[in-house]
Amino acid sequence: MQYNERLDAELKALEGDMIETLQRWIRVPSVRAERSADNAPFGENVRRALDTAMADLKRLGMEPRDVDGYCCDTEIGQGDEVIAVLSHLDVVPEGEGWAHDPYGAEIIDGRMIGRGTSDDKGPGVAALFAMKAIMNAGIPLRRRCRLILGCDEECGMQDLVYYDRKIGLPERGFSPDANFPLINTEKGGLTMKLHAAVSDERLIEIASGTRVNVVPNQAVAVIAGDWREAAADAFDVEDEDCALESELVGGDTRLTVTGVQKVLHCNADSAAIETGRGILHLAGAQLSMAALDLEAGEAKFTGRIDALEYTASAPAGSFLHRLLR
Numbered sequence: 140m141q142y143n144e145r146l147d148a149e150l151k152a153l154e155g156d157m158i159e160t161l162q163r164w165i166r167v168p169s170v171r172a173e174r175s176a177d178n179a180p181f182g183e184n185v186r187r188a189l190d191t192a193m194a195d196l197k198r199l200g201m202e203p204r205d206v207d208g209y210c211c212d213t214e215i216g217q218g219d220e221v222i223a224v225l226s227h228l229d230v231v232p233e234g235e236g237w238a239h240d241p242y243g244a245e246i247i248d249g250r251m252i253g254r255g256t257s258d259d260k261g262p263g264v265a266a267l268f269a270m271k272a273i274m275n276a277g278i279p280l281r282r283r284c285r286l287i288l289g290c291d292e293e294c295g296m297q298d299l300v301y302y303d304r305k306i307g308l309p310e311r312g313f314s315p316d317a318n319f320p321l322i323n324t325e326k327g328g329l330t331m332k333l334h335a336a337v338s339d340e341r342l343i344e345i346a347s348g349t350r351v352n353v354v355p356n357q358a359v360a361v362i363a364g365d366w367r368e369a370a371a372d373a374f375d376v377e378d379e380d381c382a383l384e385s386e387l388v389g390g391d392t393r394l395t396v397t398g399v400q401k402v403l404h405c406n407a408d409s410a411a412i413e414t415g416r417g418i419l420h421l422a423g424a425q426l427s428m429a430a431l432d433l434e435a436g437e438a439k440f441t442g443r444i445d446a447l448e449y450t451a452s453a454p455a456g457s458f459l460h461r462l463l464r
Contacts, residue, residue: 146272146276149271149272149275153272157268158251160195160267160268161256161260162244163195164228164264165242165251165254165260166253167184167191168230168233168242169187169188169230170185170229170232171185171291172184176208177207177208178205180290181208181291181294181298185228185290186208189208189288192288193211196213196267206301206305207301207305209291209298209301209302210289210299210302211287211288212287213285213286214285215270215273215274215283215284216284217279217280217282218281220282220283220310222309223286223287223311224270224313225312225313226262227288227290227291227292227293227316228259228260229289229291230255231352232349232350232353234349234353235356239252241253241254244256259292259314259315259316263286263288265315266286267286270284285309287299289302293350294351330351341362341364342362343361343363344361345358346359356397357396357398359393360394361388361391361392362392362394363390364391364392365387365392366392366394367386370383371383371385374396381397384397
């Protein structure tokens with residue numbers, strides 16, 4: 140039997156275990172939080188995801204190495220040359236609007252539903268079981284294949300910074316992240332912090348976003364006085380996925396614009412920053428990037444920023460700008 144046939148047979152035999160393993164990983168809400176212990180630099184749930192993954196590696200006959208809670212790795216094969224397979228266990232916040240439990244790992248019509256199925260627990264489990272199939276099939280390798288499961292890909296990649304400093308990264312590798320068979324190039328990320336004084340005393344507060352690589356689906360503004368009727372008149376967006384809610388709180392108007400949430404990787408070559416389905420115009424020029432950091436590590440800002448024509452996170456466009464001008 141040829142190697143490919145042997146691998147196919149092994150993978151078919153492992154299919155049920157692979158699905159159950161992915162479900163187990165998905166059911167851990169591994170969103171980064173503050174350090175909770177010396178070996179949990181990204182919080183309790185991320186640590187739990189790492190422990191879950193390492194337990195499965197051991198169960199499958201591998202020897203995982205815990206790199207102080209920043210990541211873990213394991214190897215198969217022989218030789219001096221190492222090829223890395225880079226995956227990650229952390230996920231972005233689940234957000235709102237799910238029809239199913241984002242951490243339930245339900246299988247519906249042949250598809251598993253859950254945060255991390257595509258980015259990146261699913262590809263990580265696929266890589267793990269490919270390695271297991273090679274082991275079971277007894278296929279000799281002239282190089283070592285090292286699976287590295289990181290814990291901070293979504294919020295800055297401090298896991299790999301630490302790994303490189305303590306262990307050292309192999310010279311070659313690939314990342315099975317989101318798309319099959321792999322994404323061979325990403326153009327990098329740009330993080331910006333914008334600061335400006337509040338120039339309109341009517342605008343008390345404005346905020347939007349949870350993570351730099353999650354396009355926010357909601358923006359909230361608080362305006363001094365009763366602006367409910369004026370806001371309804373100014374909000375002229377014809378999109379069933381976008382809505383405006385306004386309420387009077389302590390004599391001030393709280394406006395909430397809700398659109399469609401998206402989770403994207405950075406594409407820094409276009410000319411617009413997409414927030415939901417809206418566009419944010421910066422100083423007359425249009426920049427495009429899904430991952431925008433407006434303050435202190437989150438896509439969030441306060442006060443009116445004169446350079447920004449529009450700060451809503453949905454197709455409301457410049458409705459707030461029109462409302463207050």
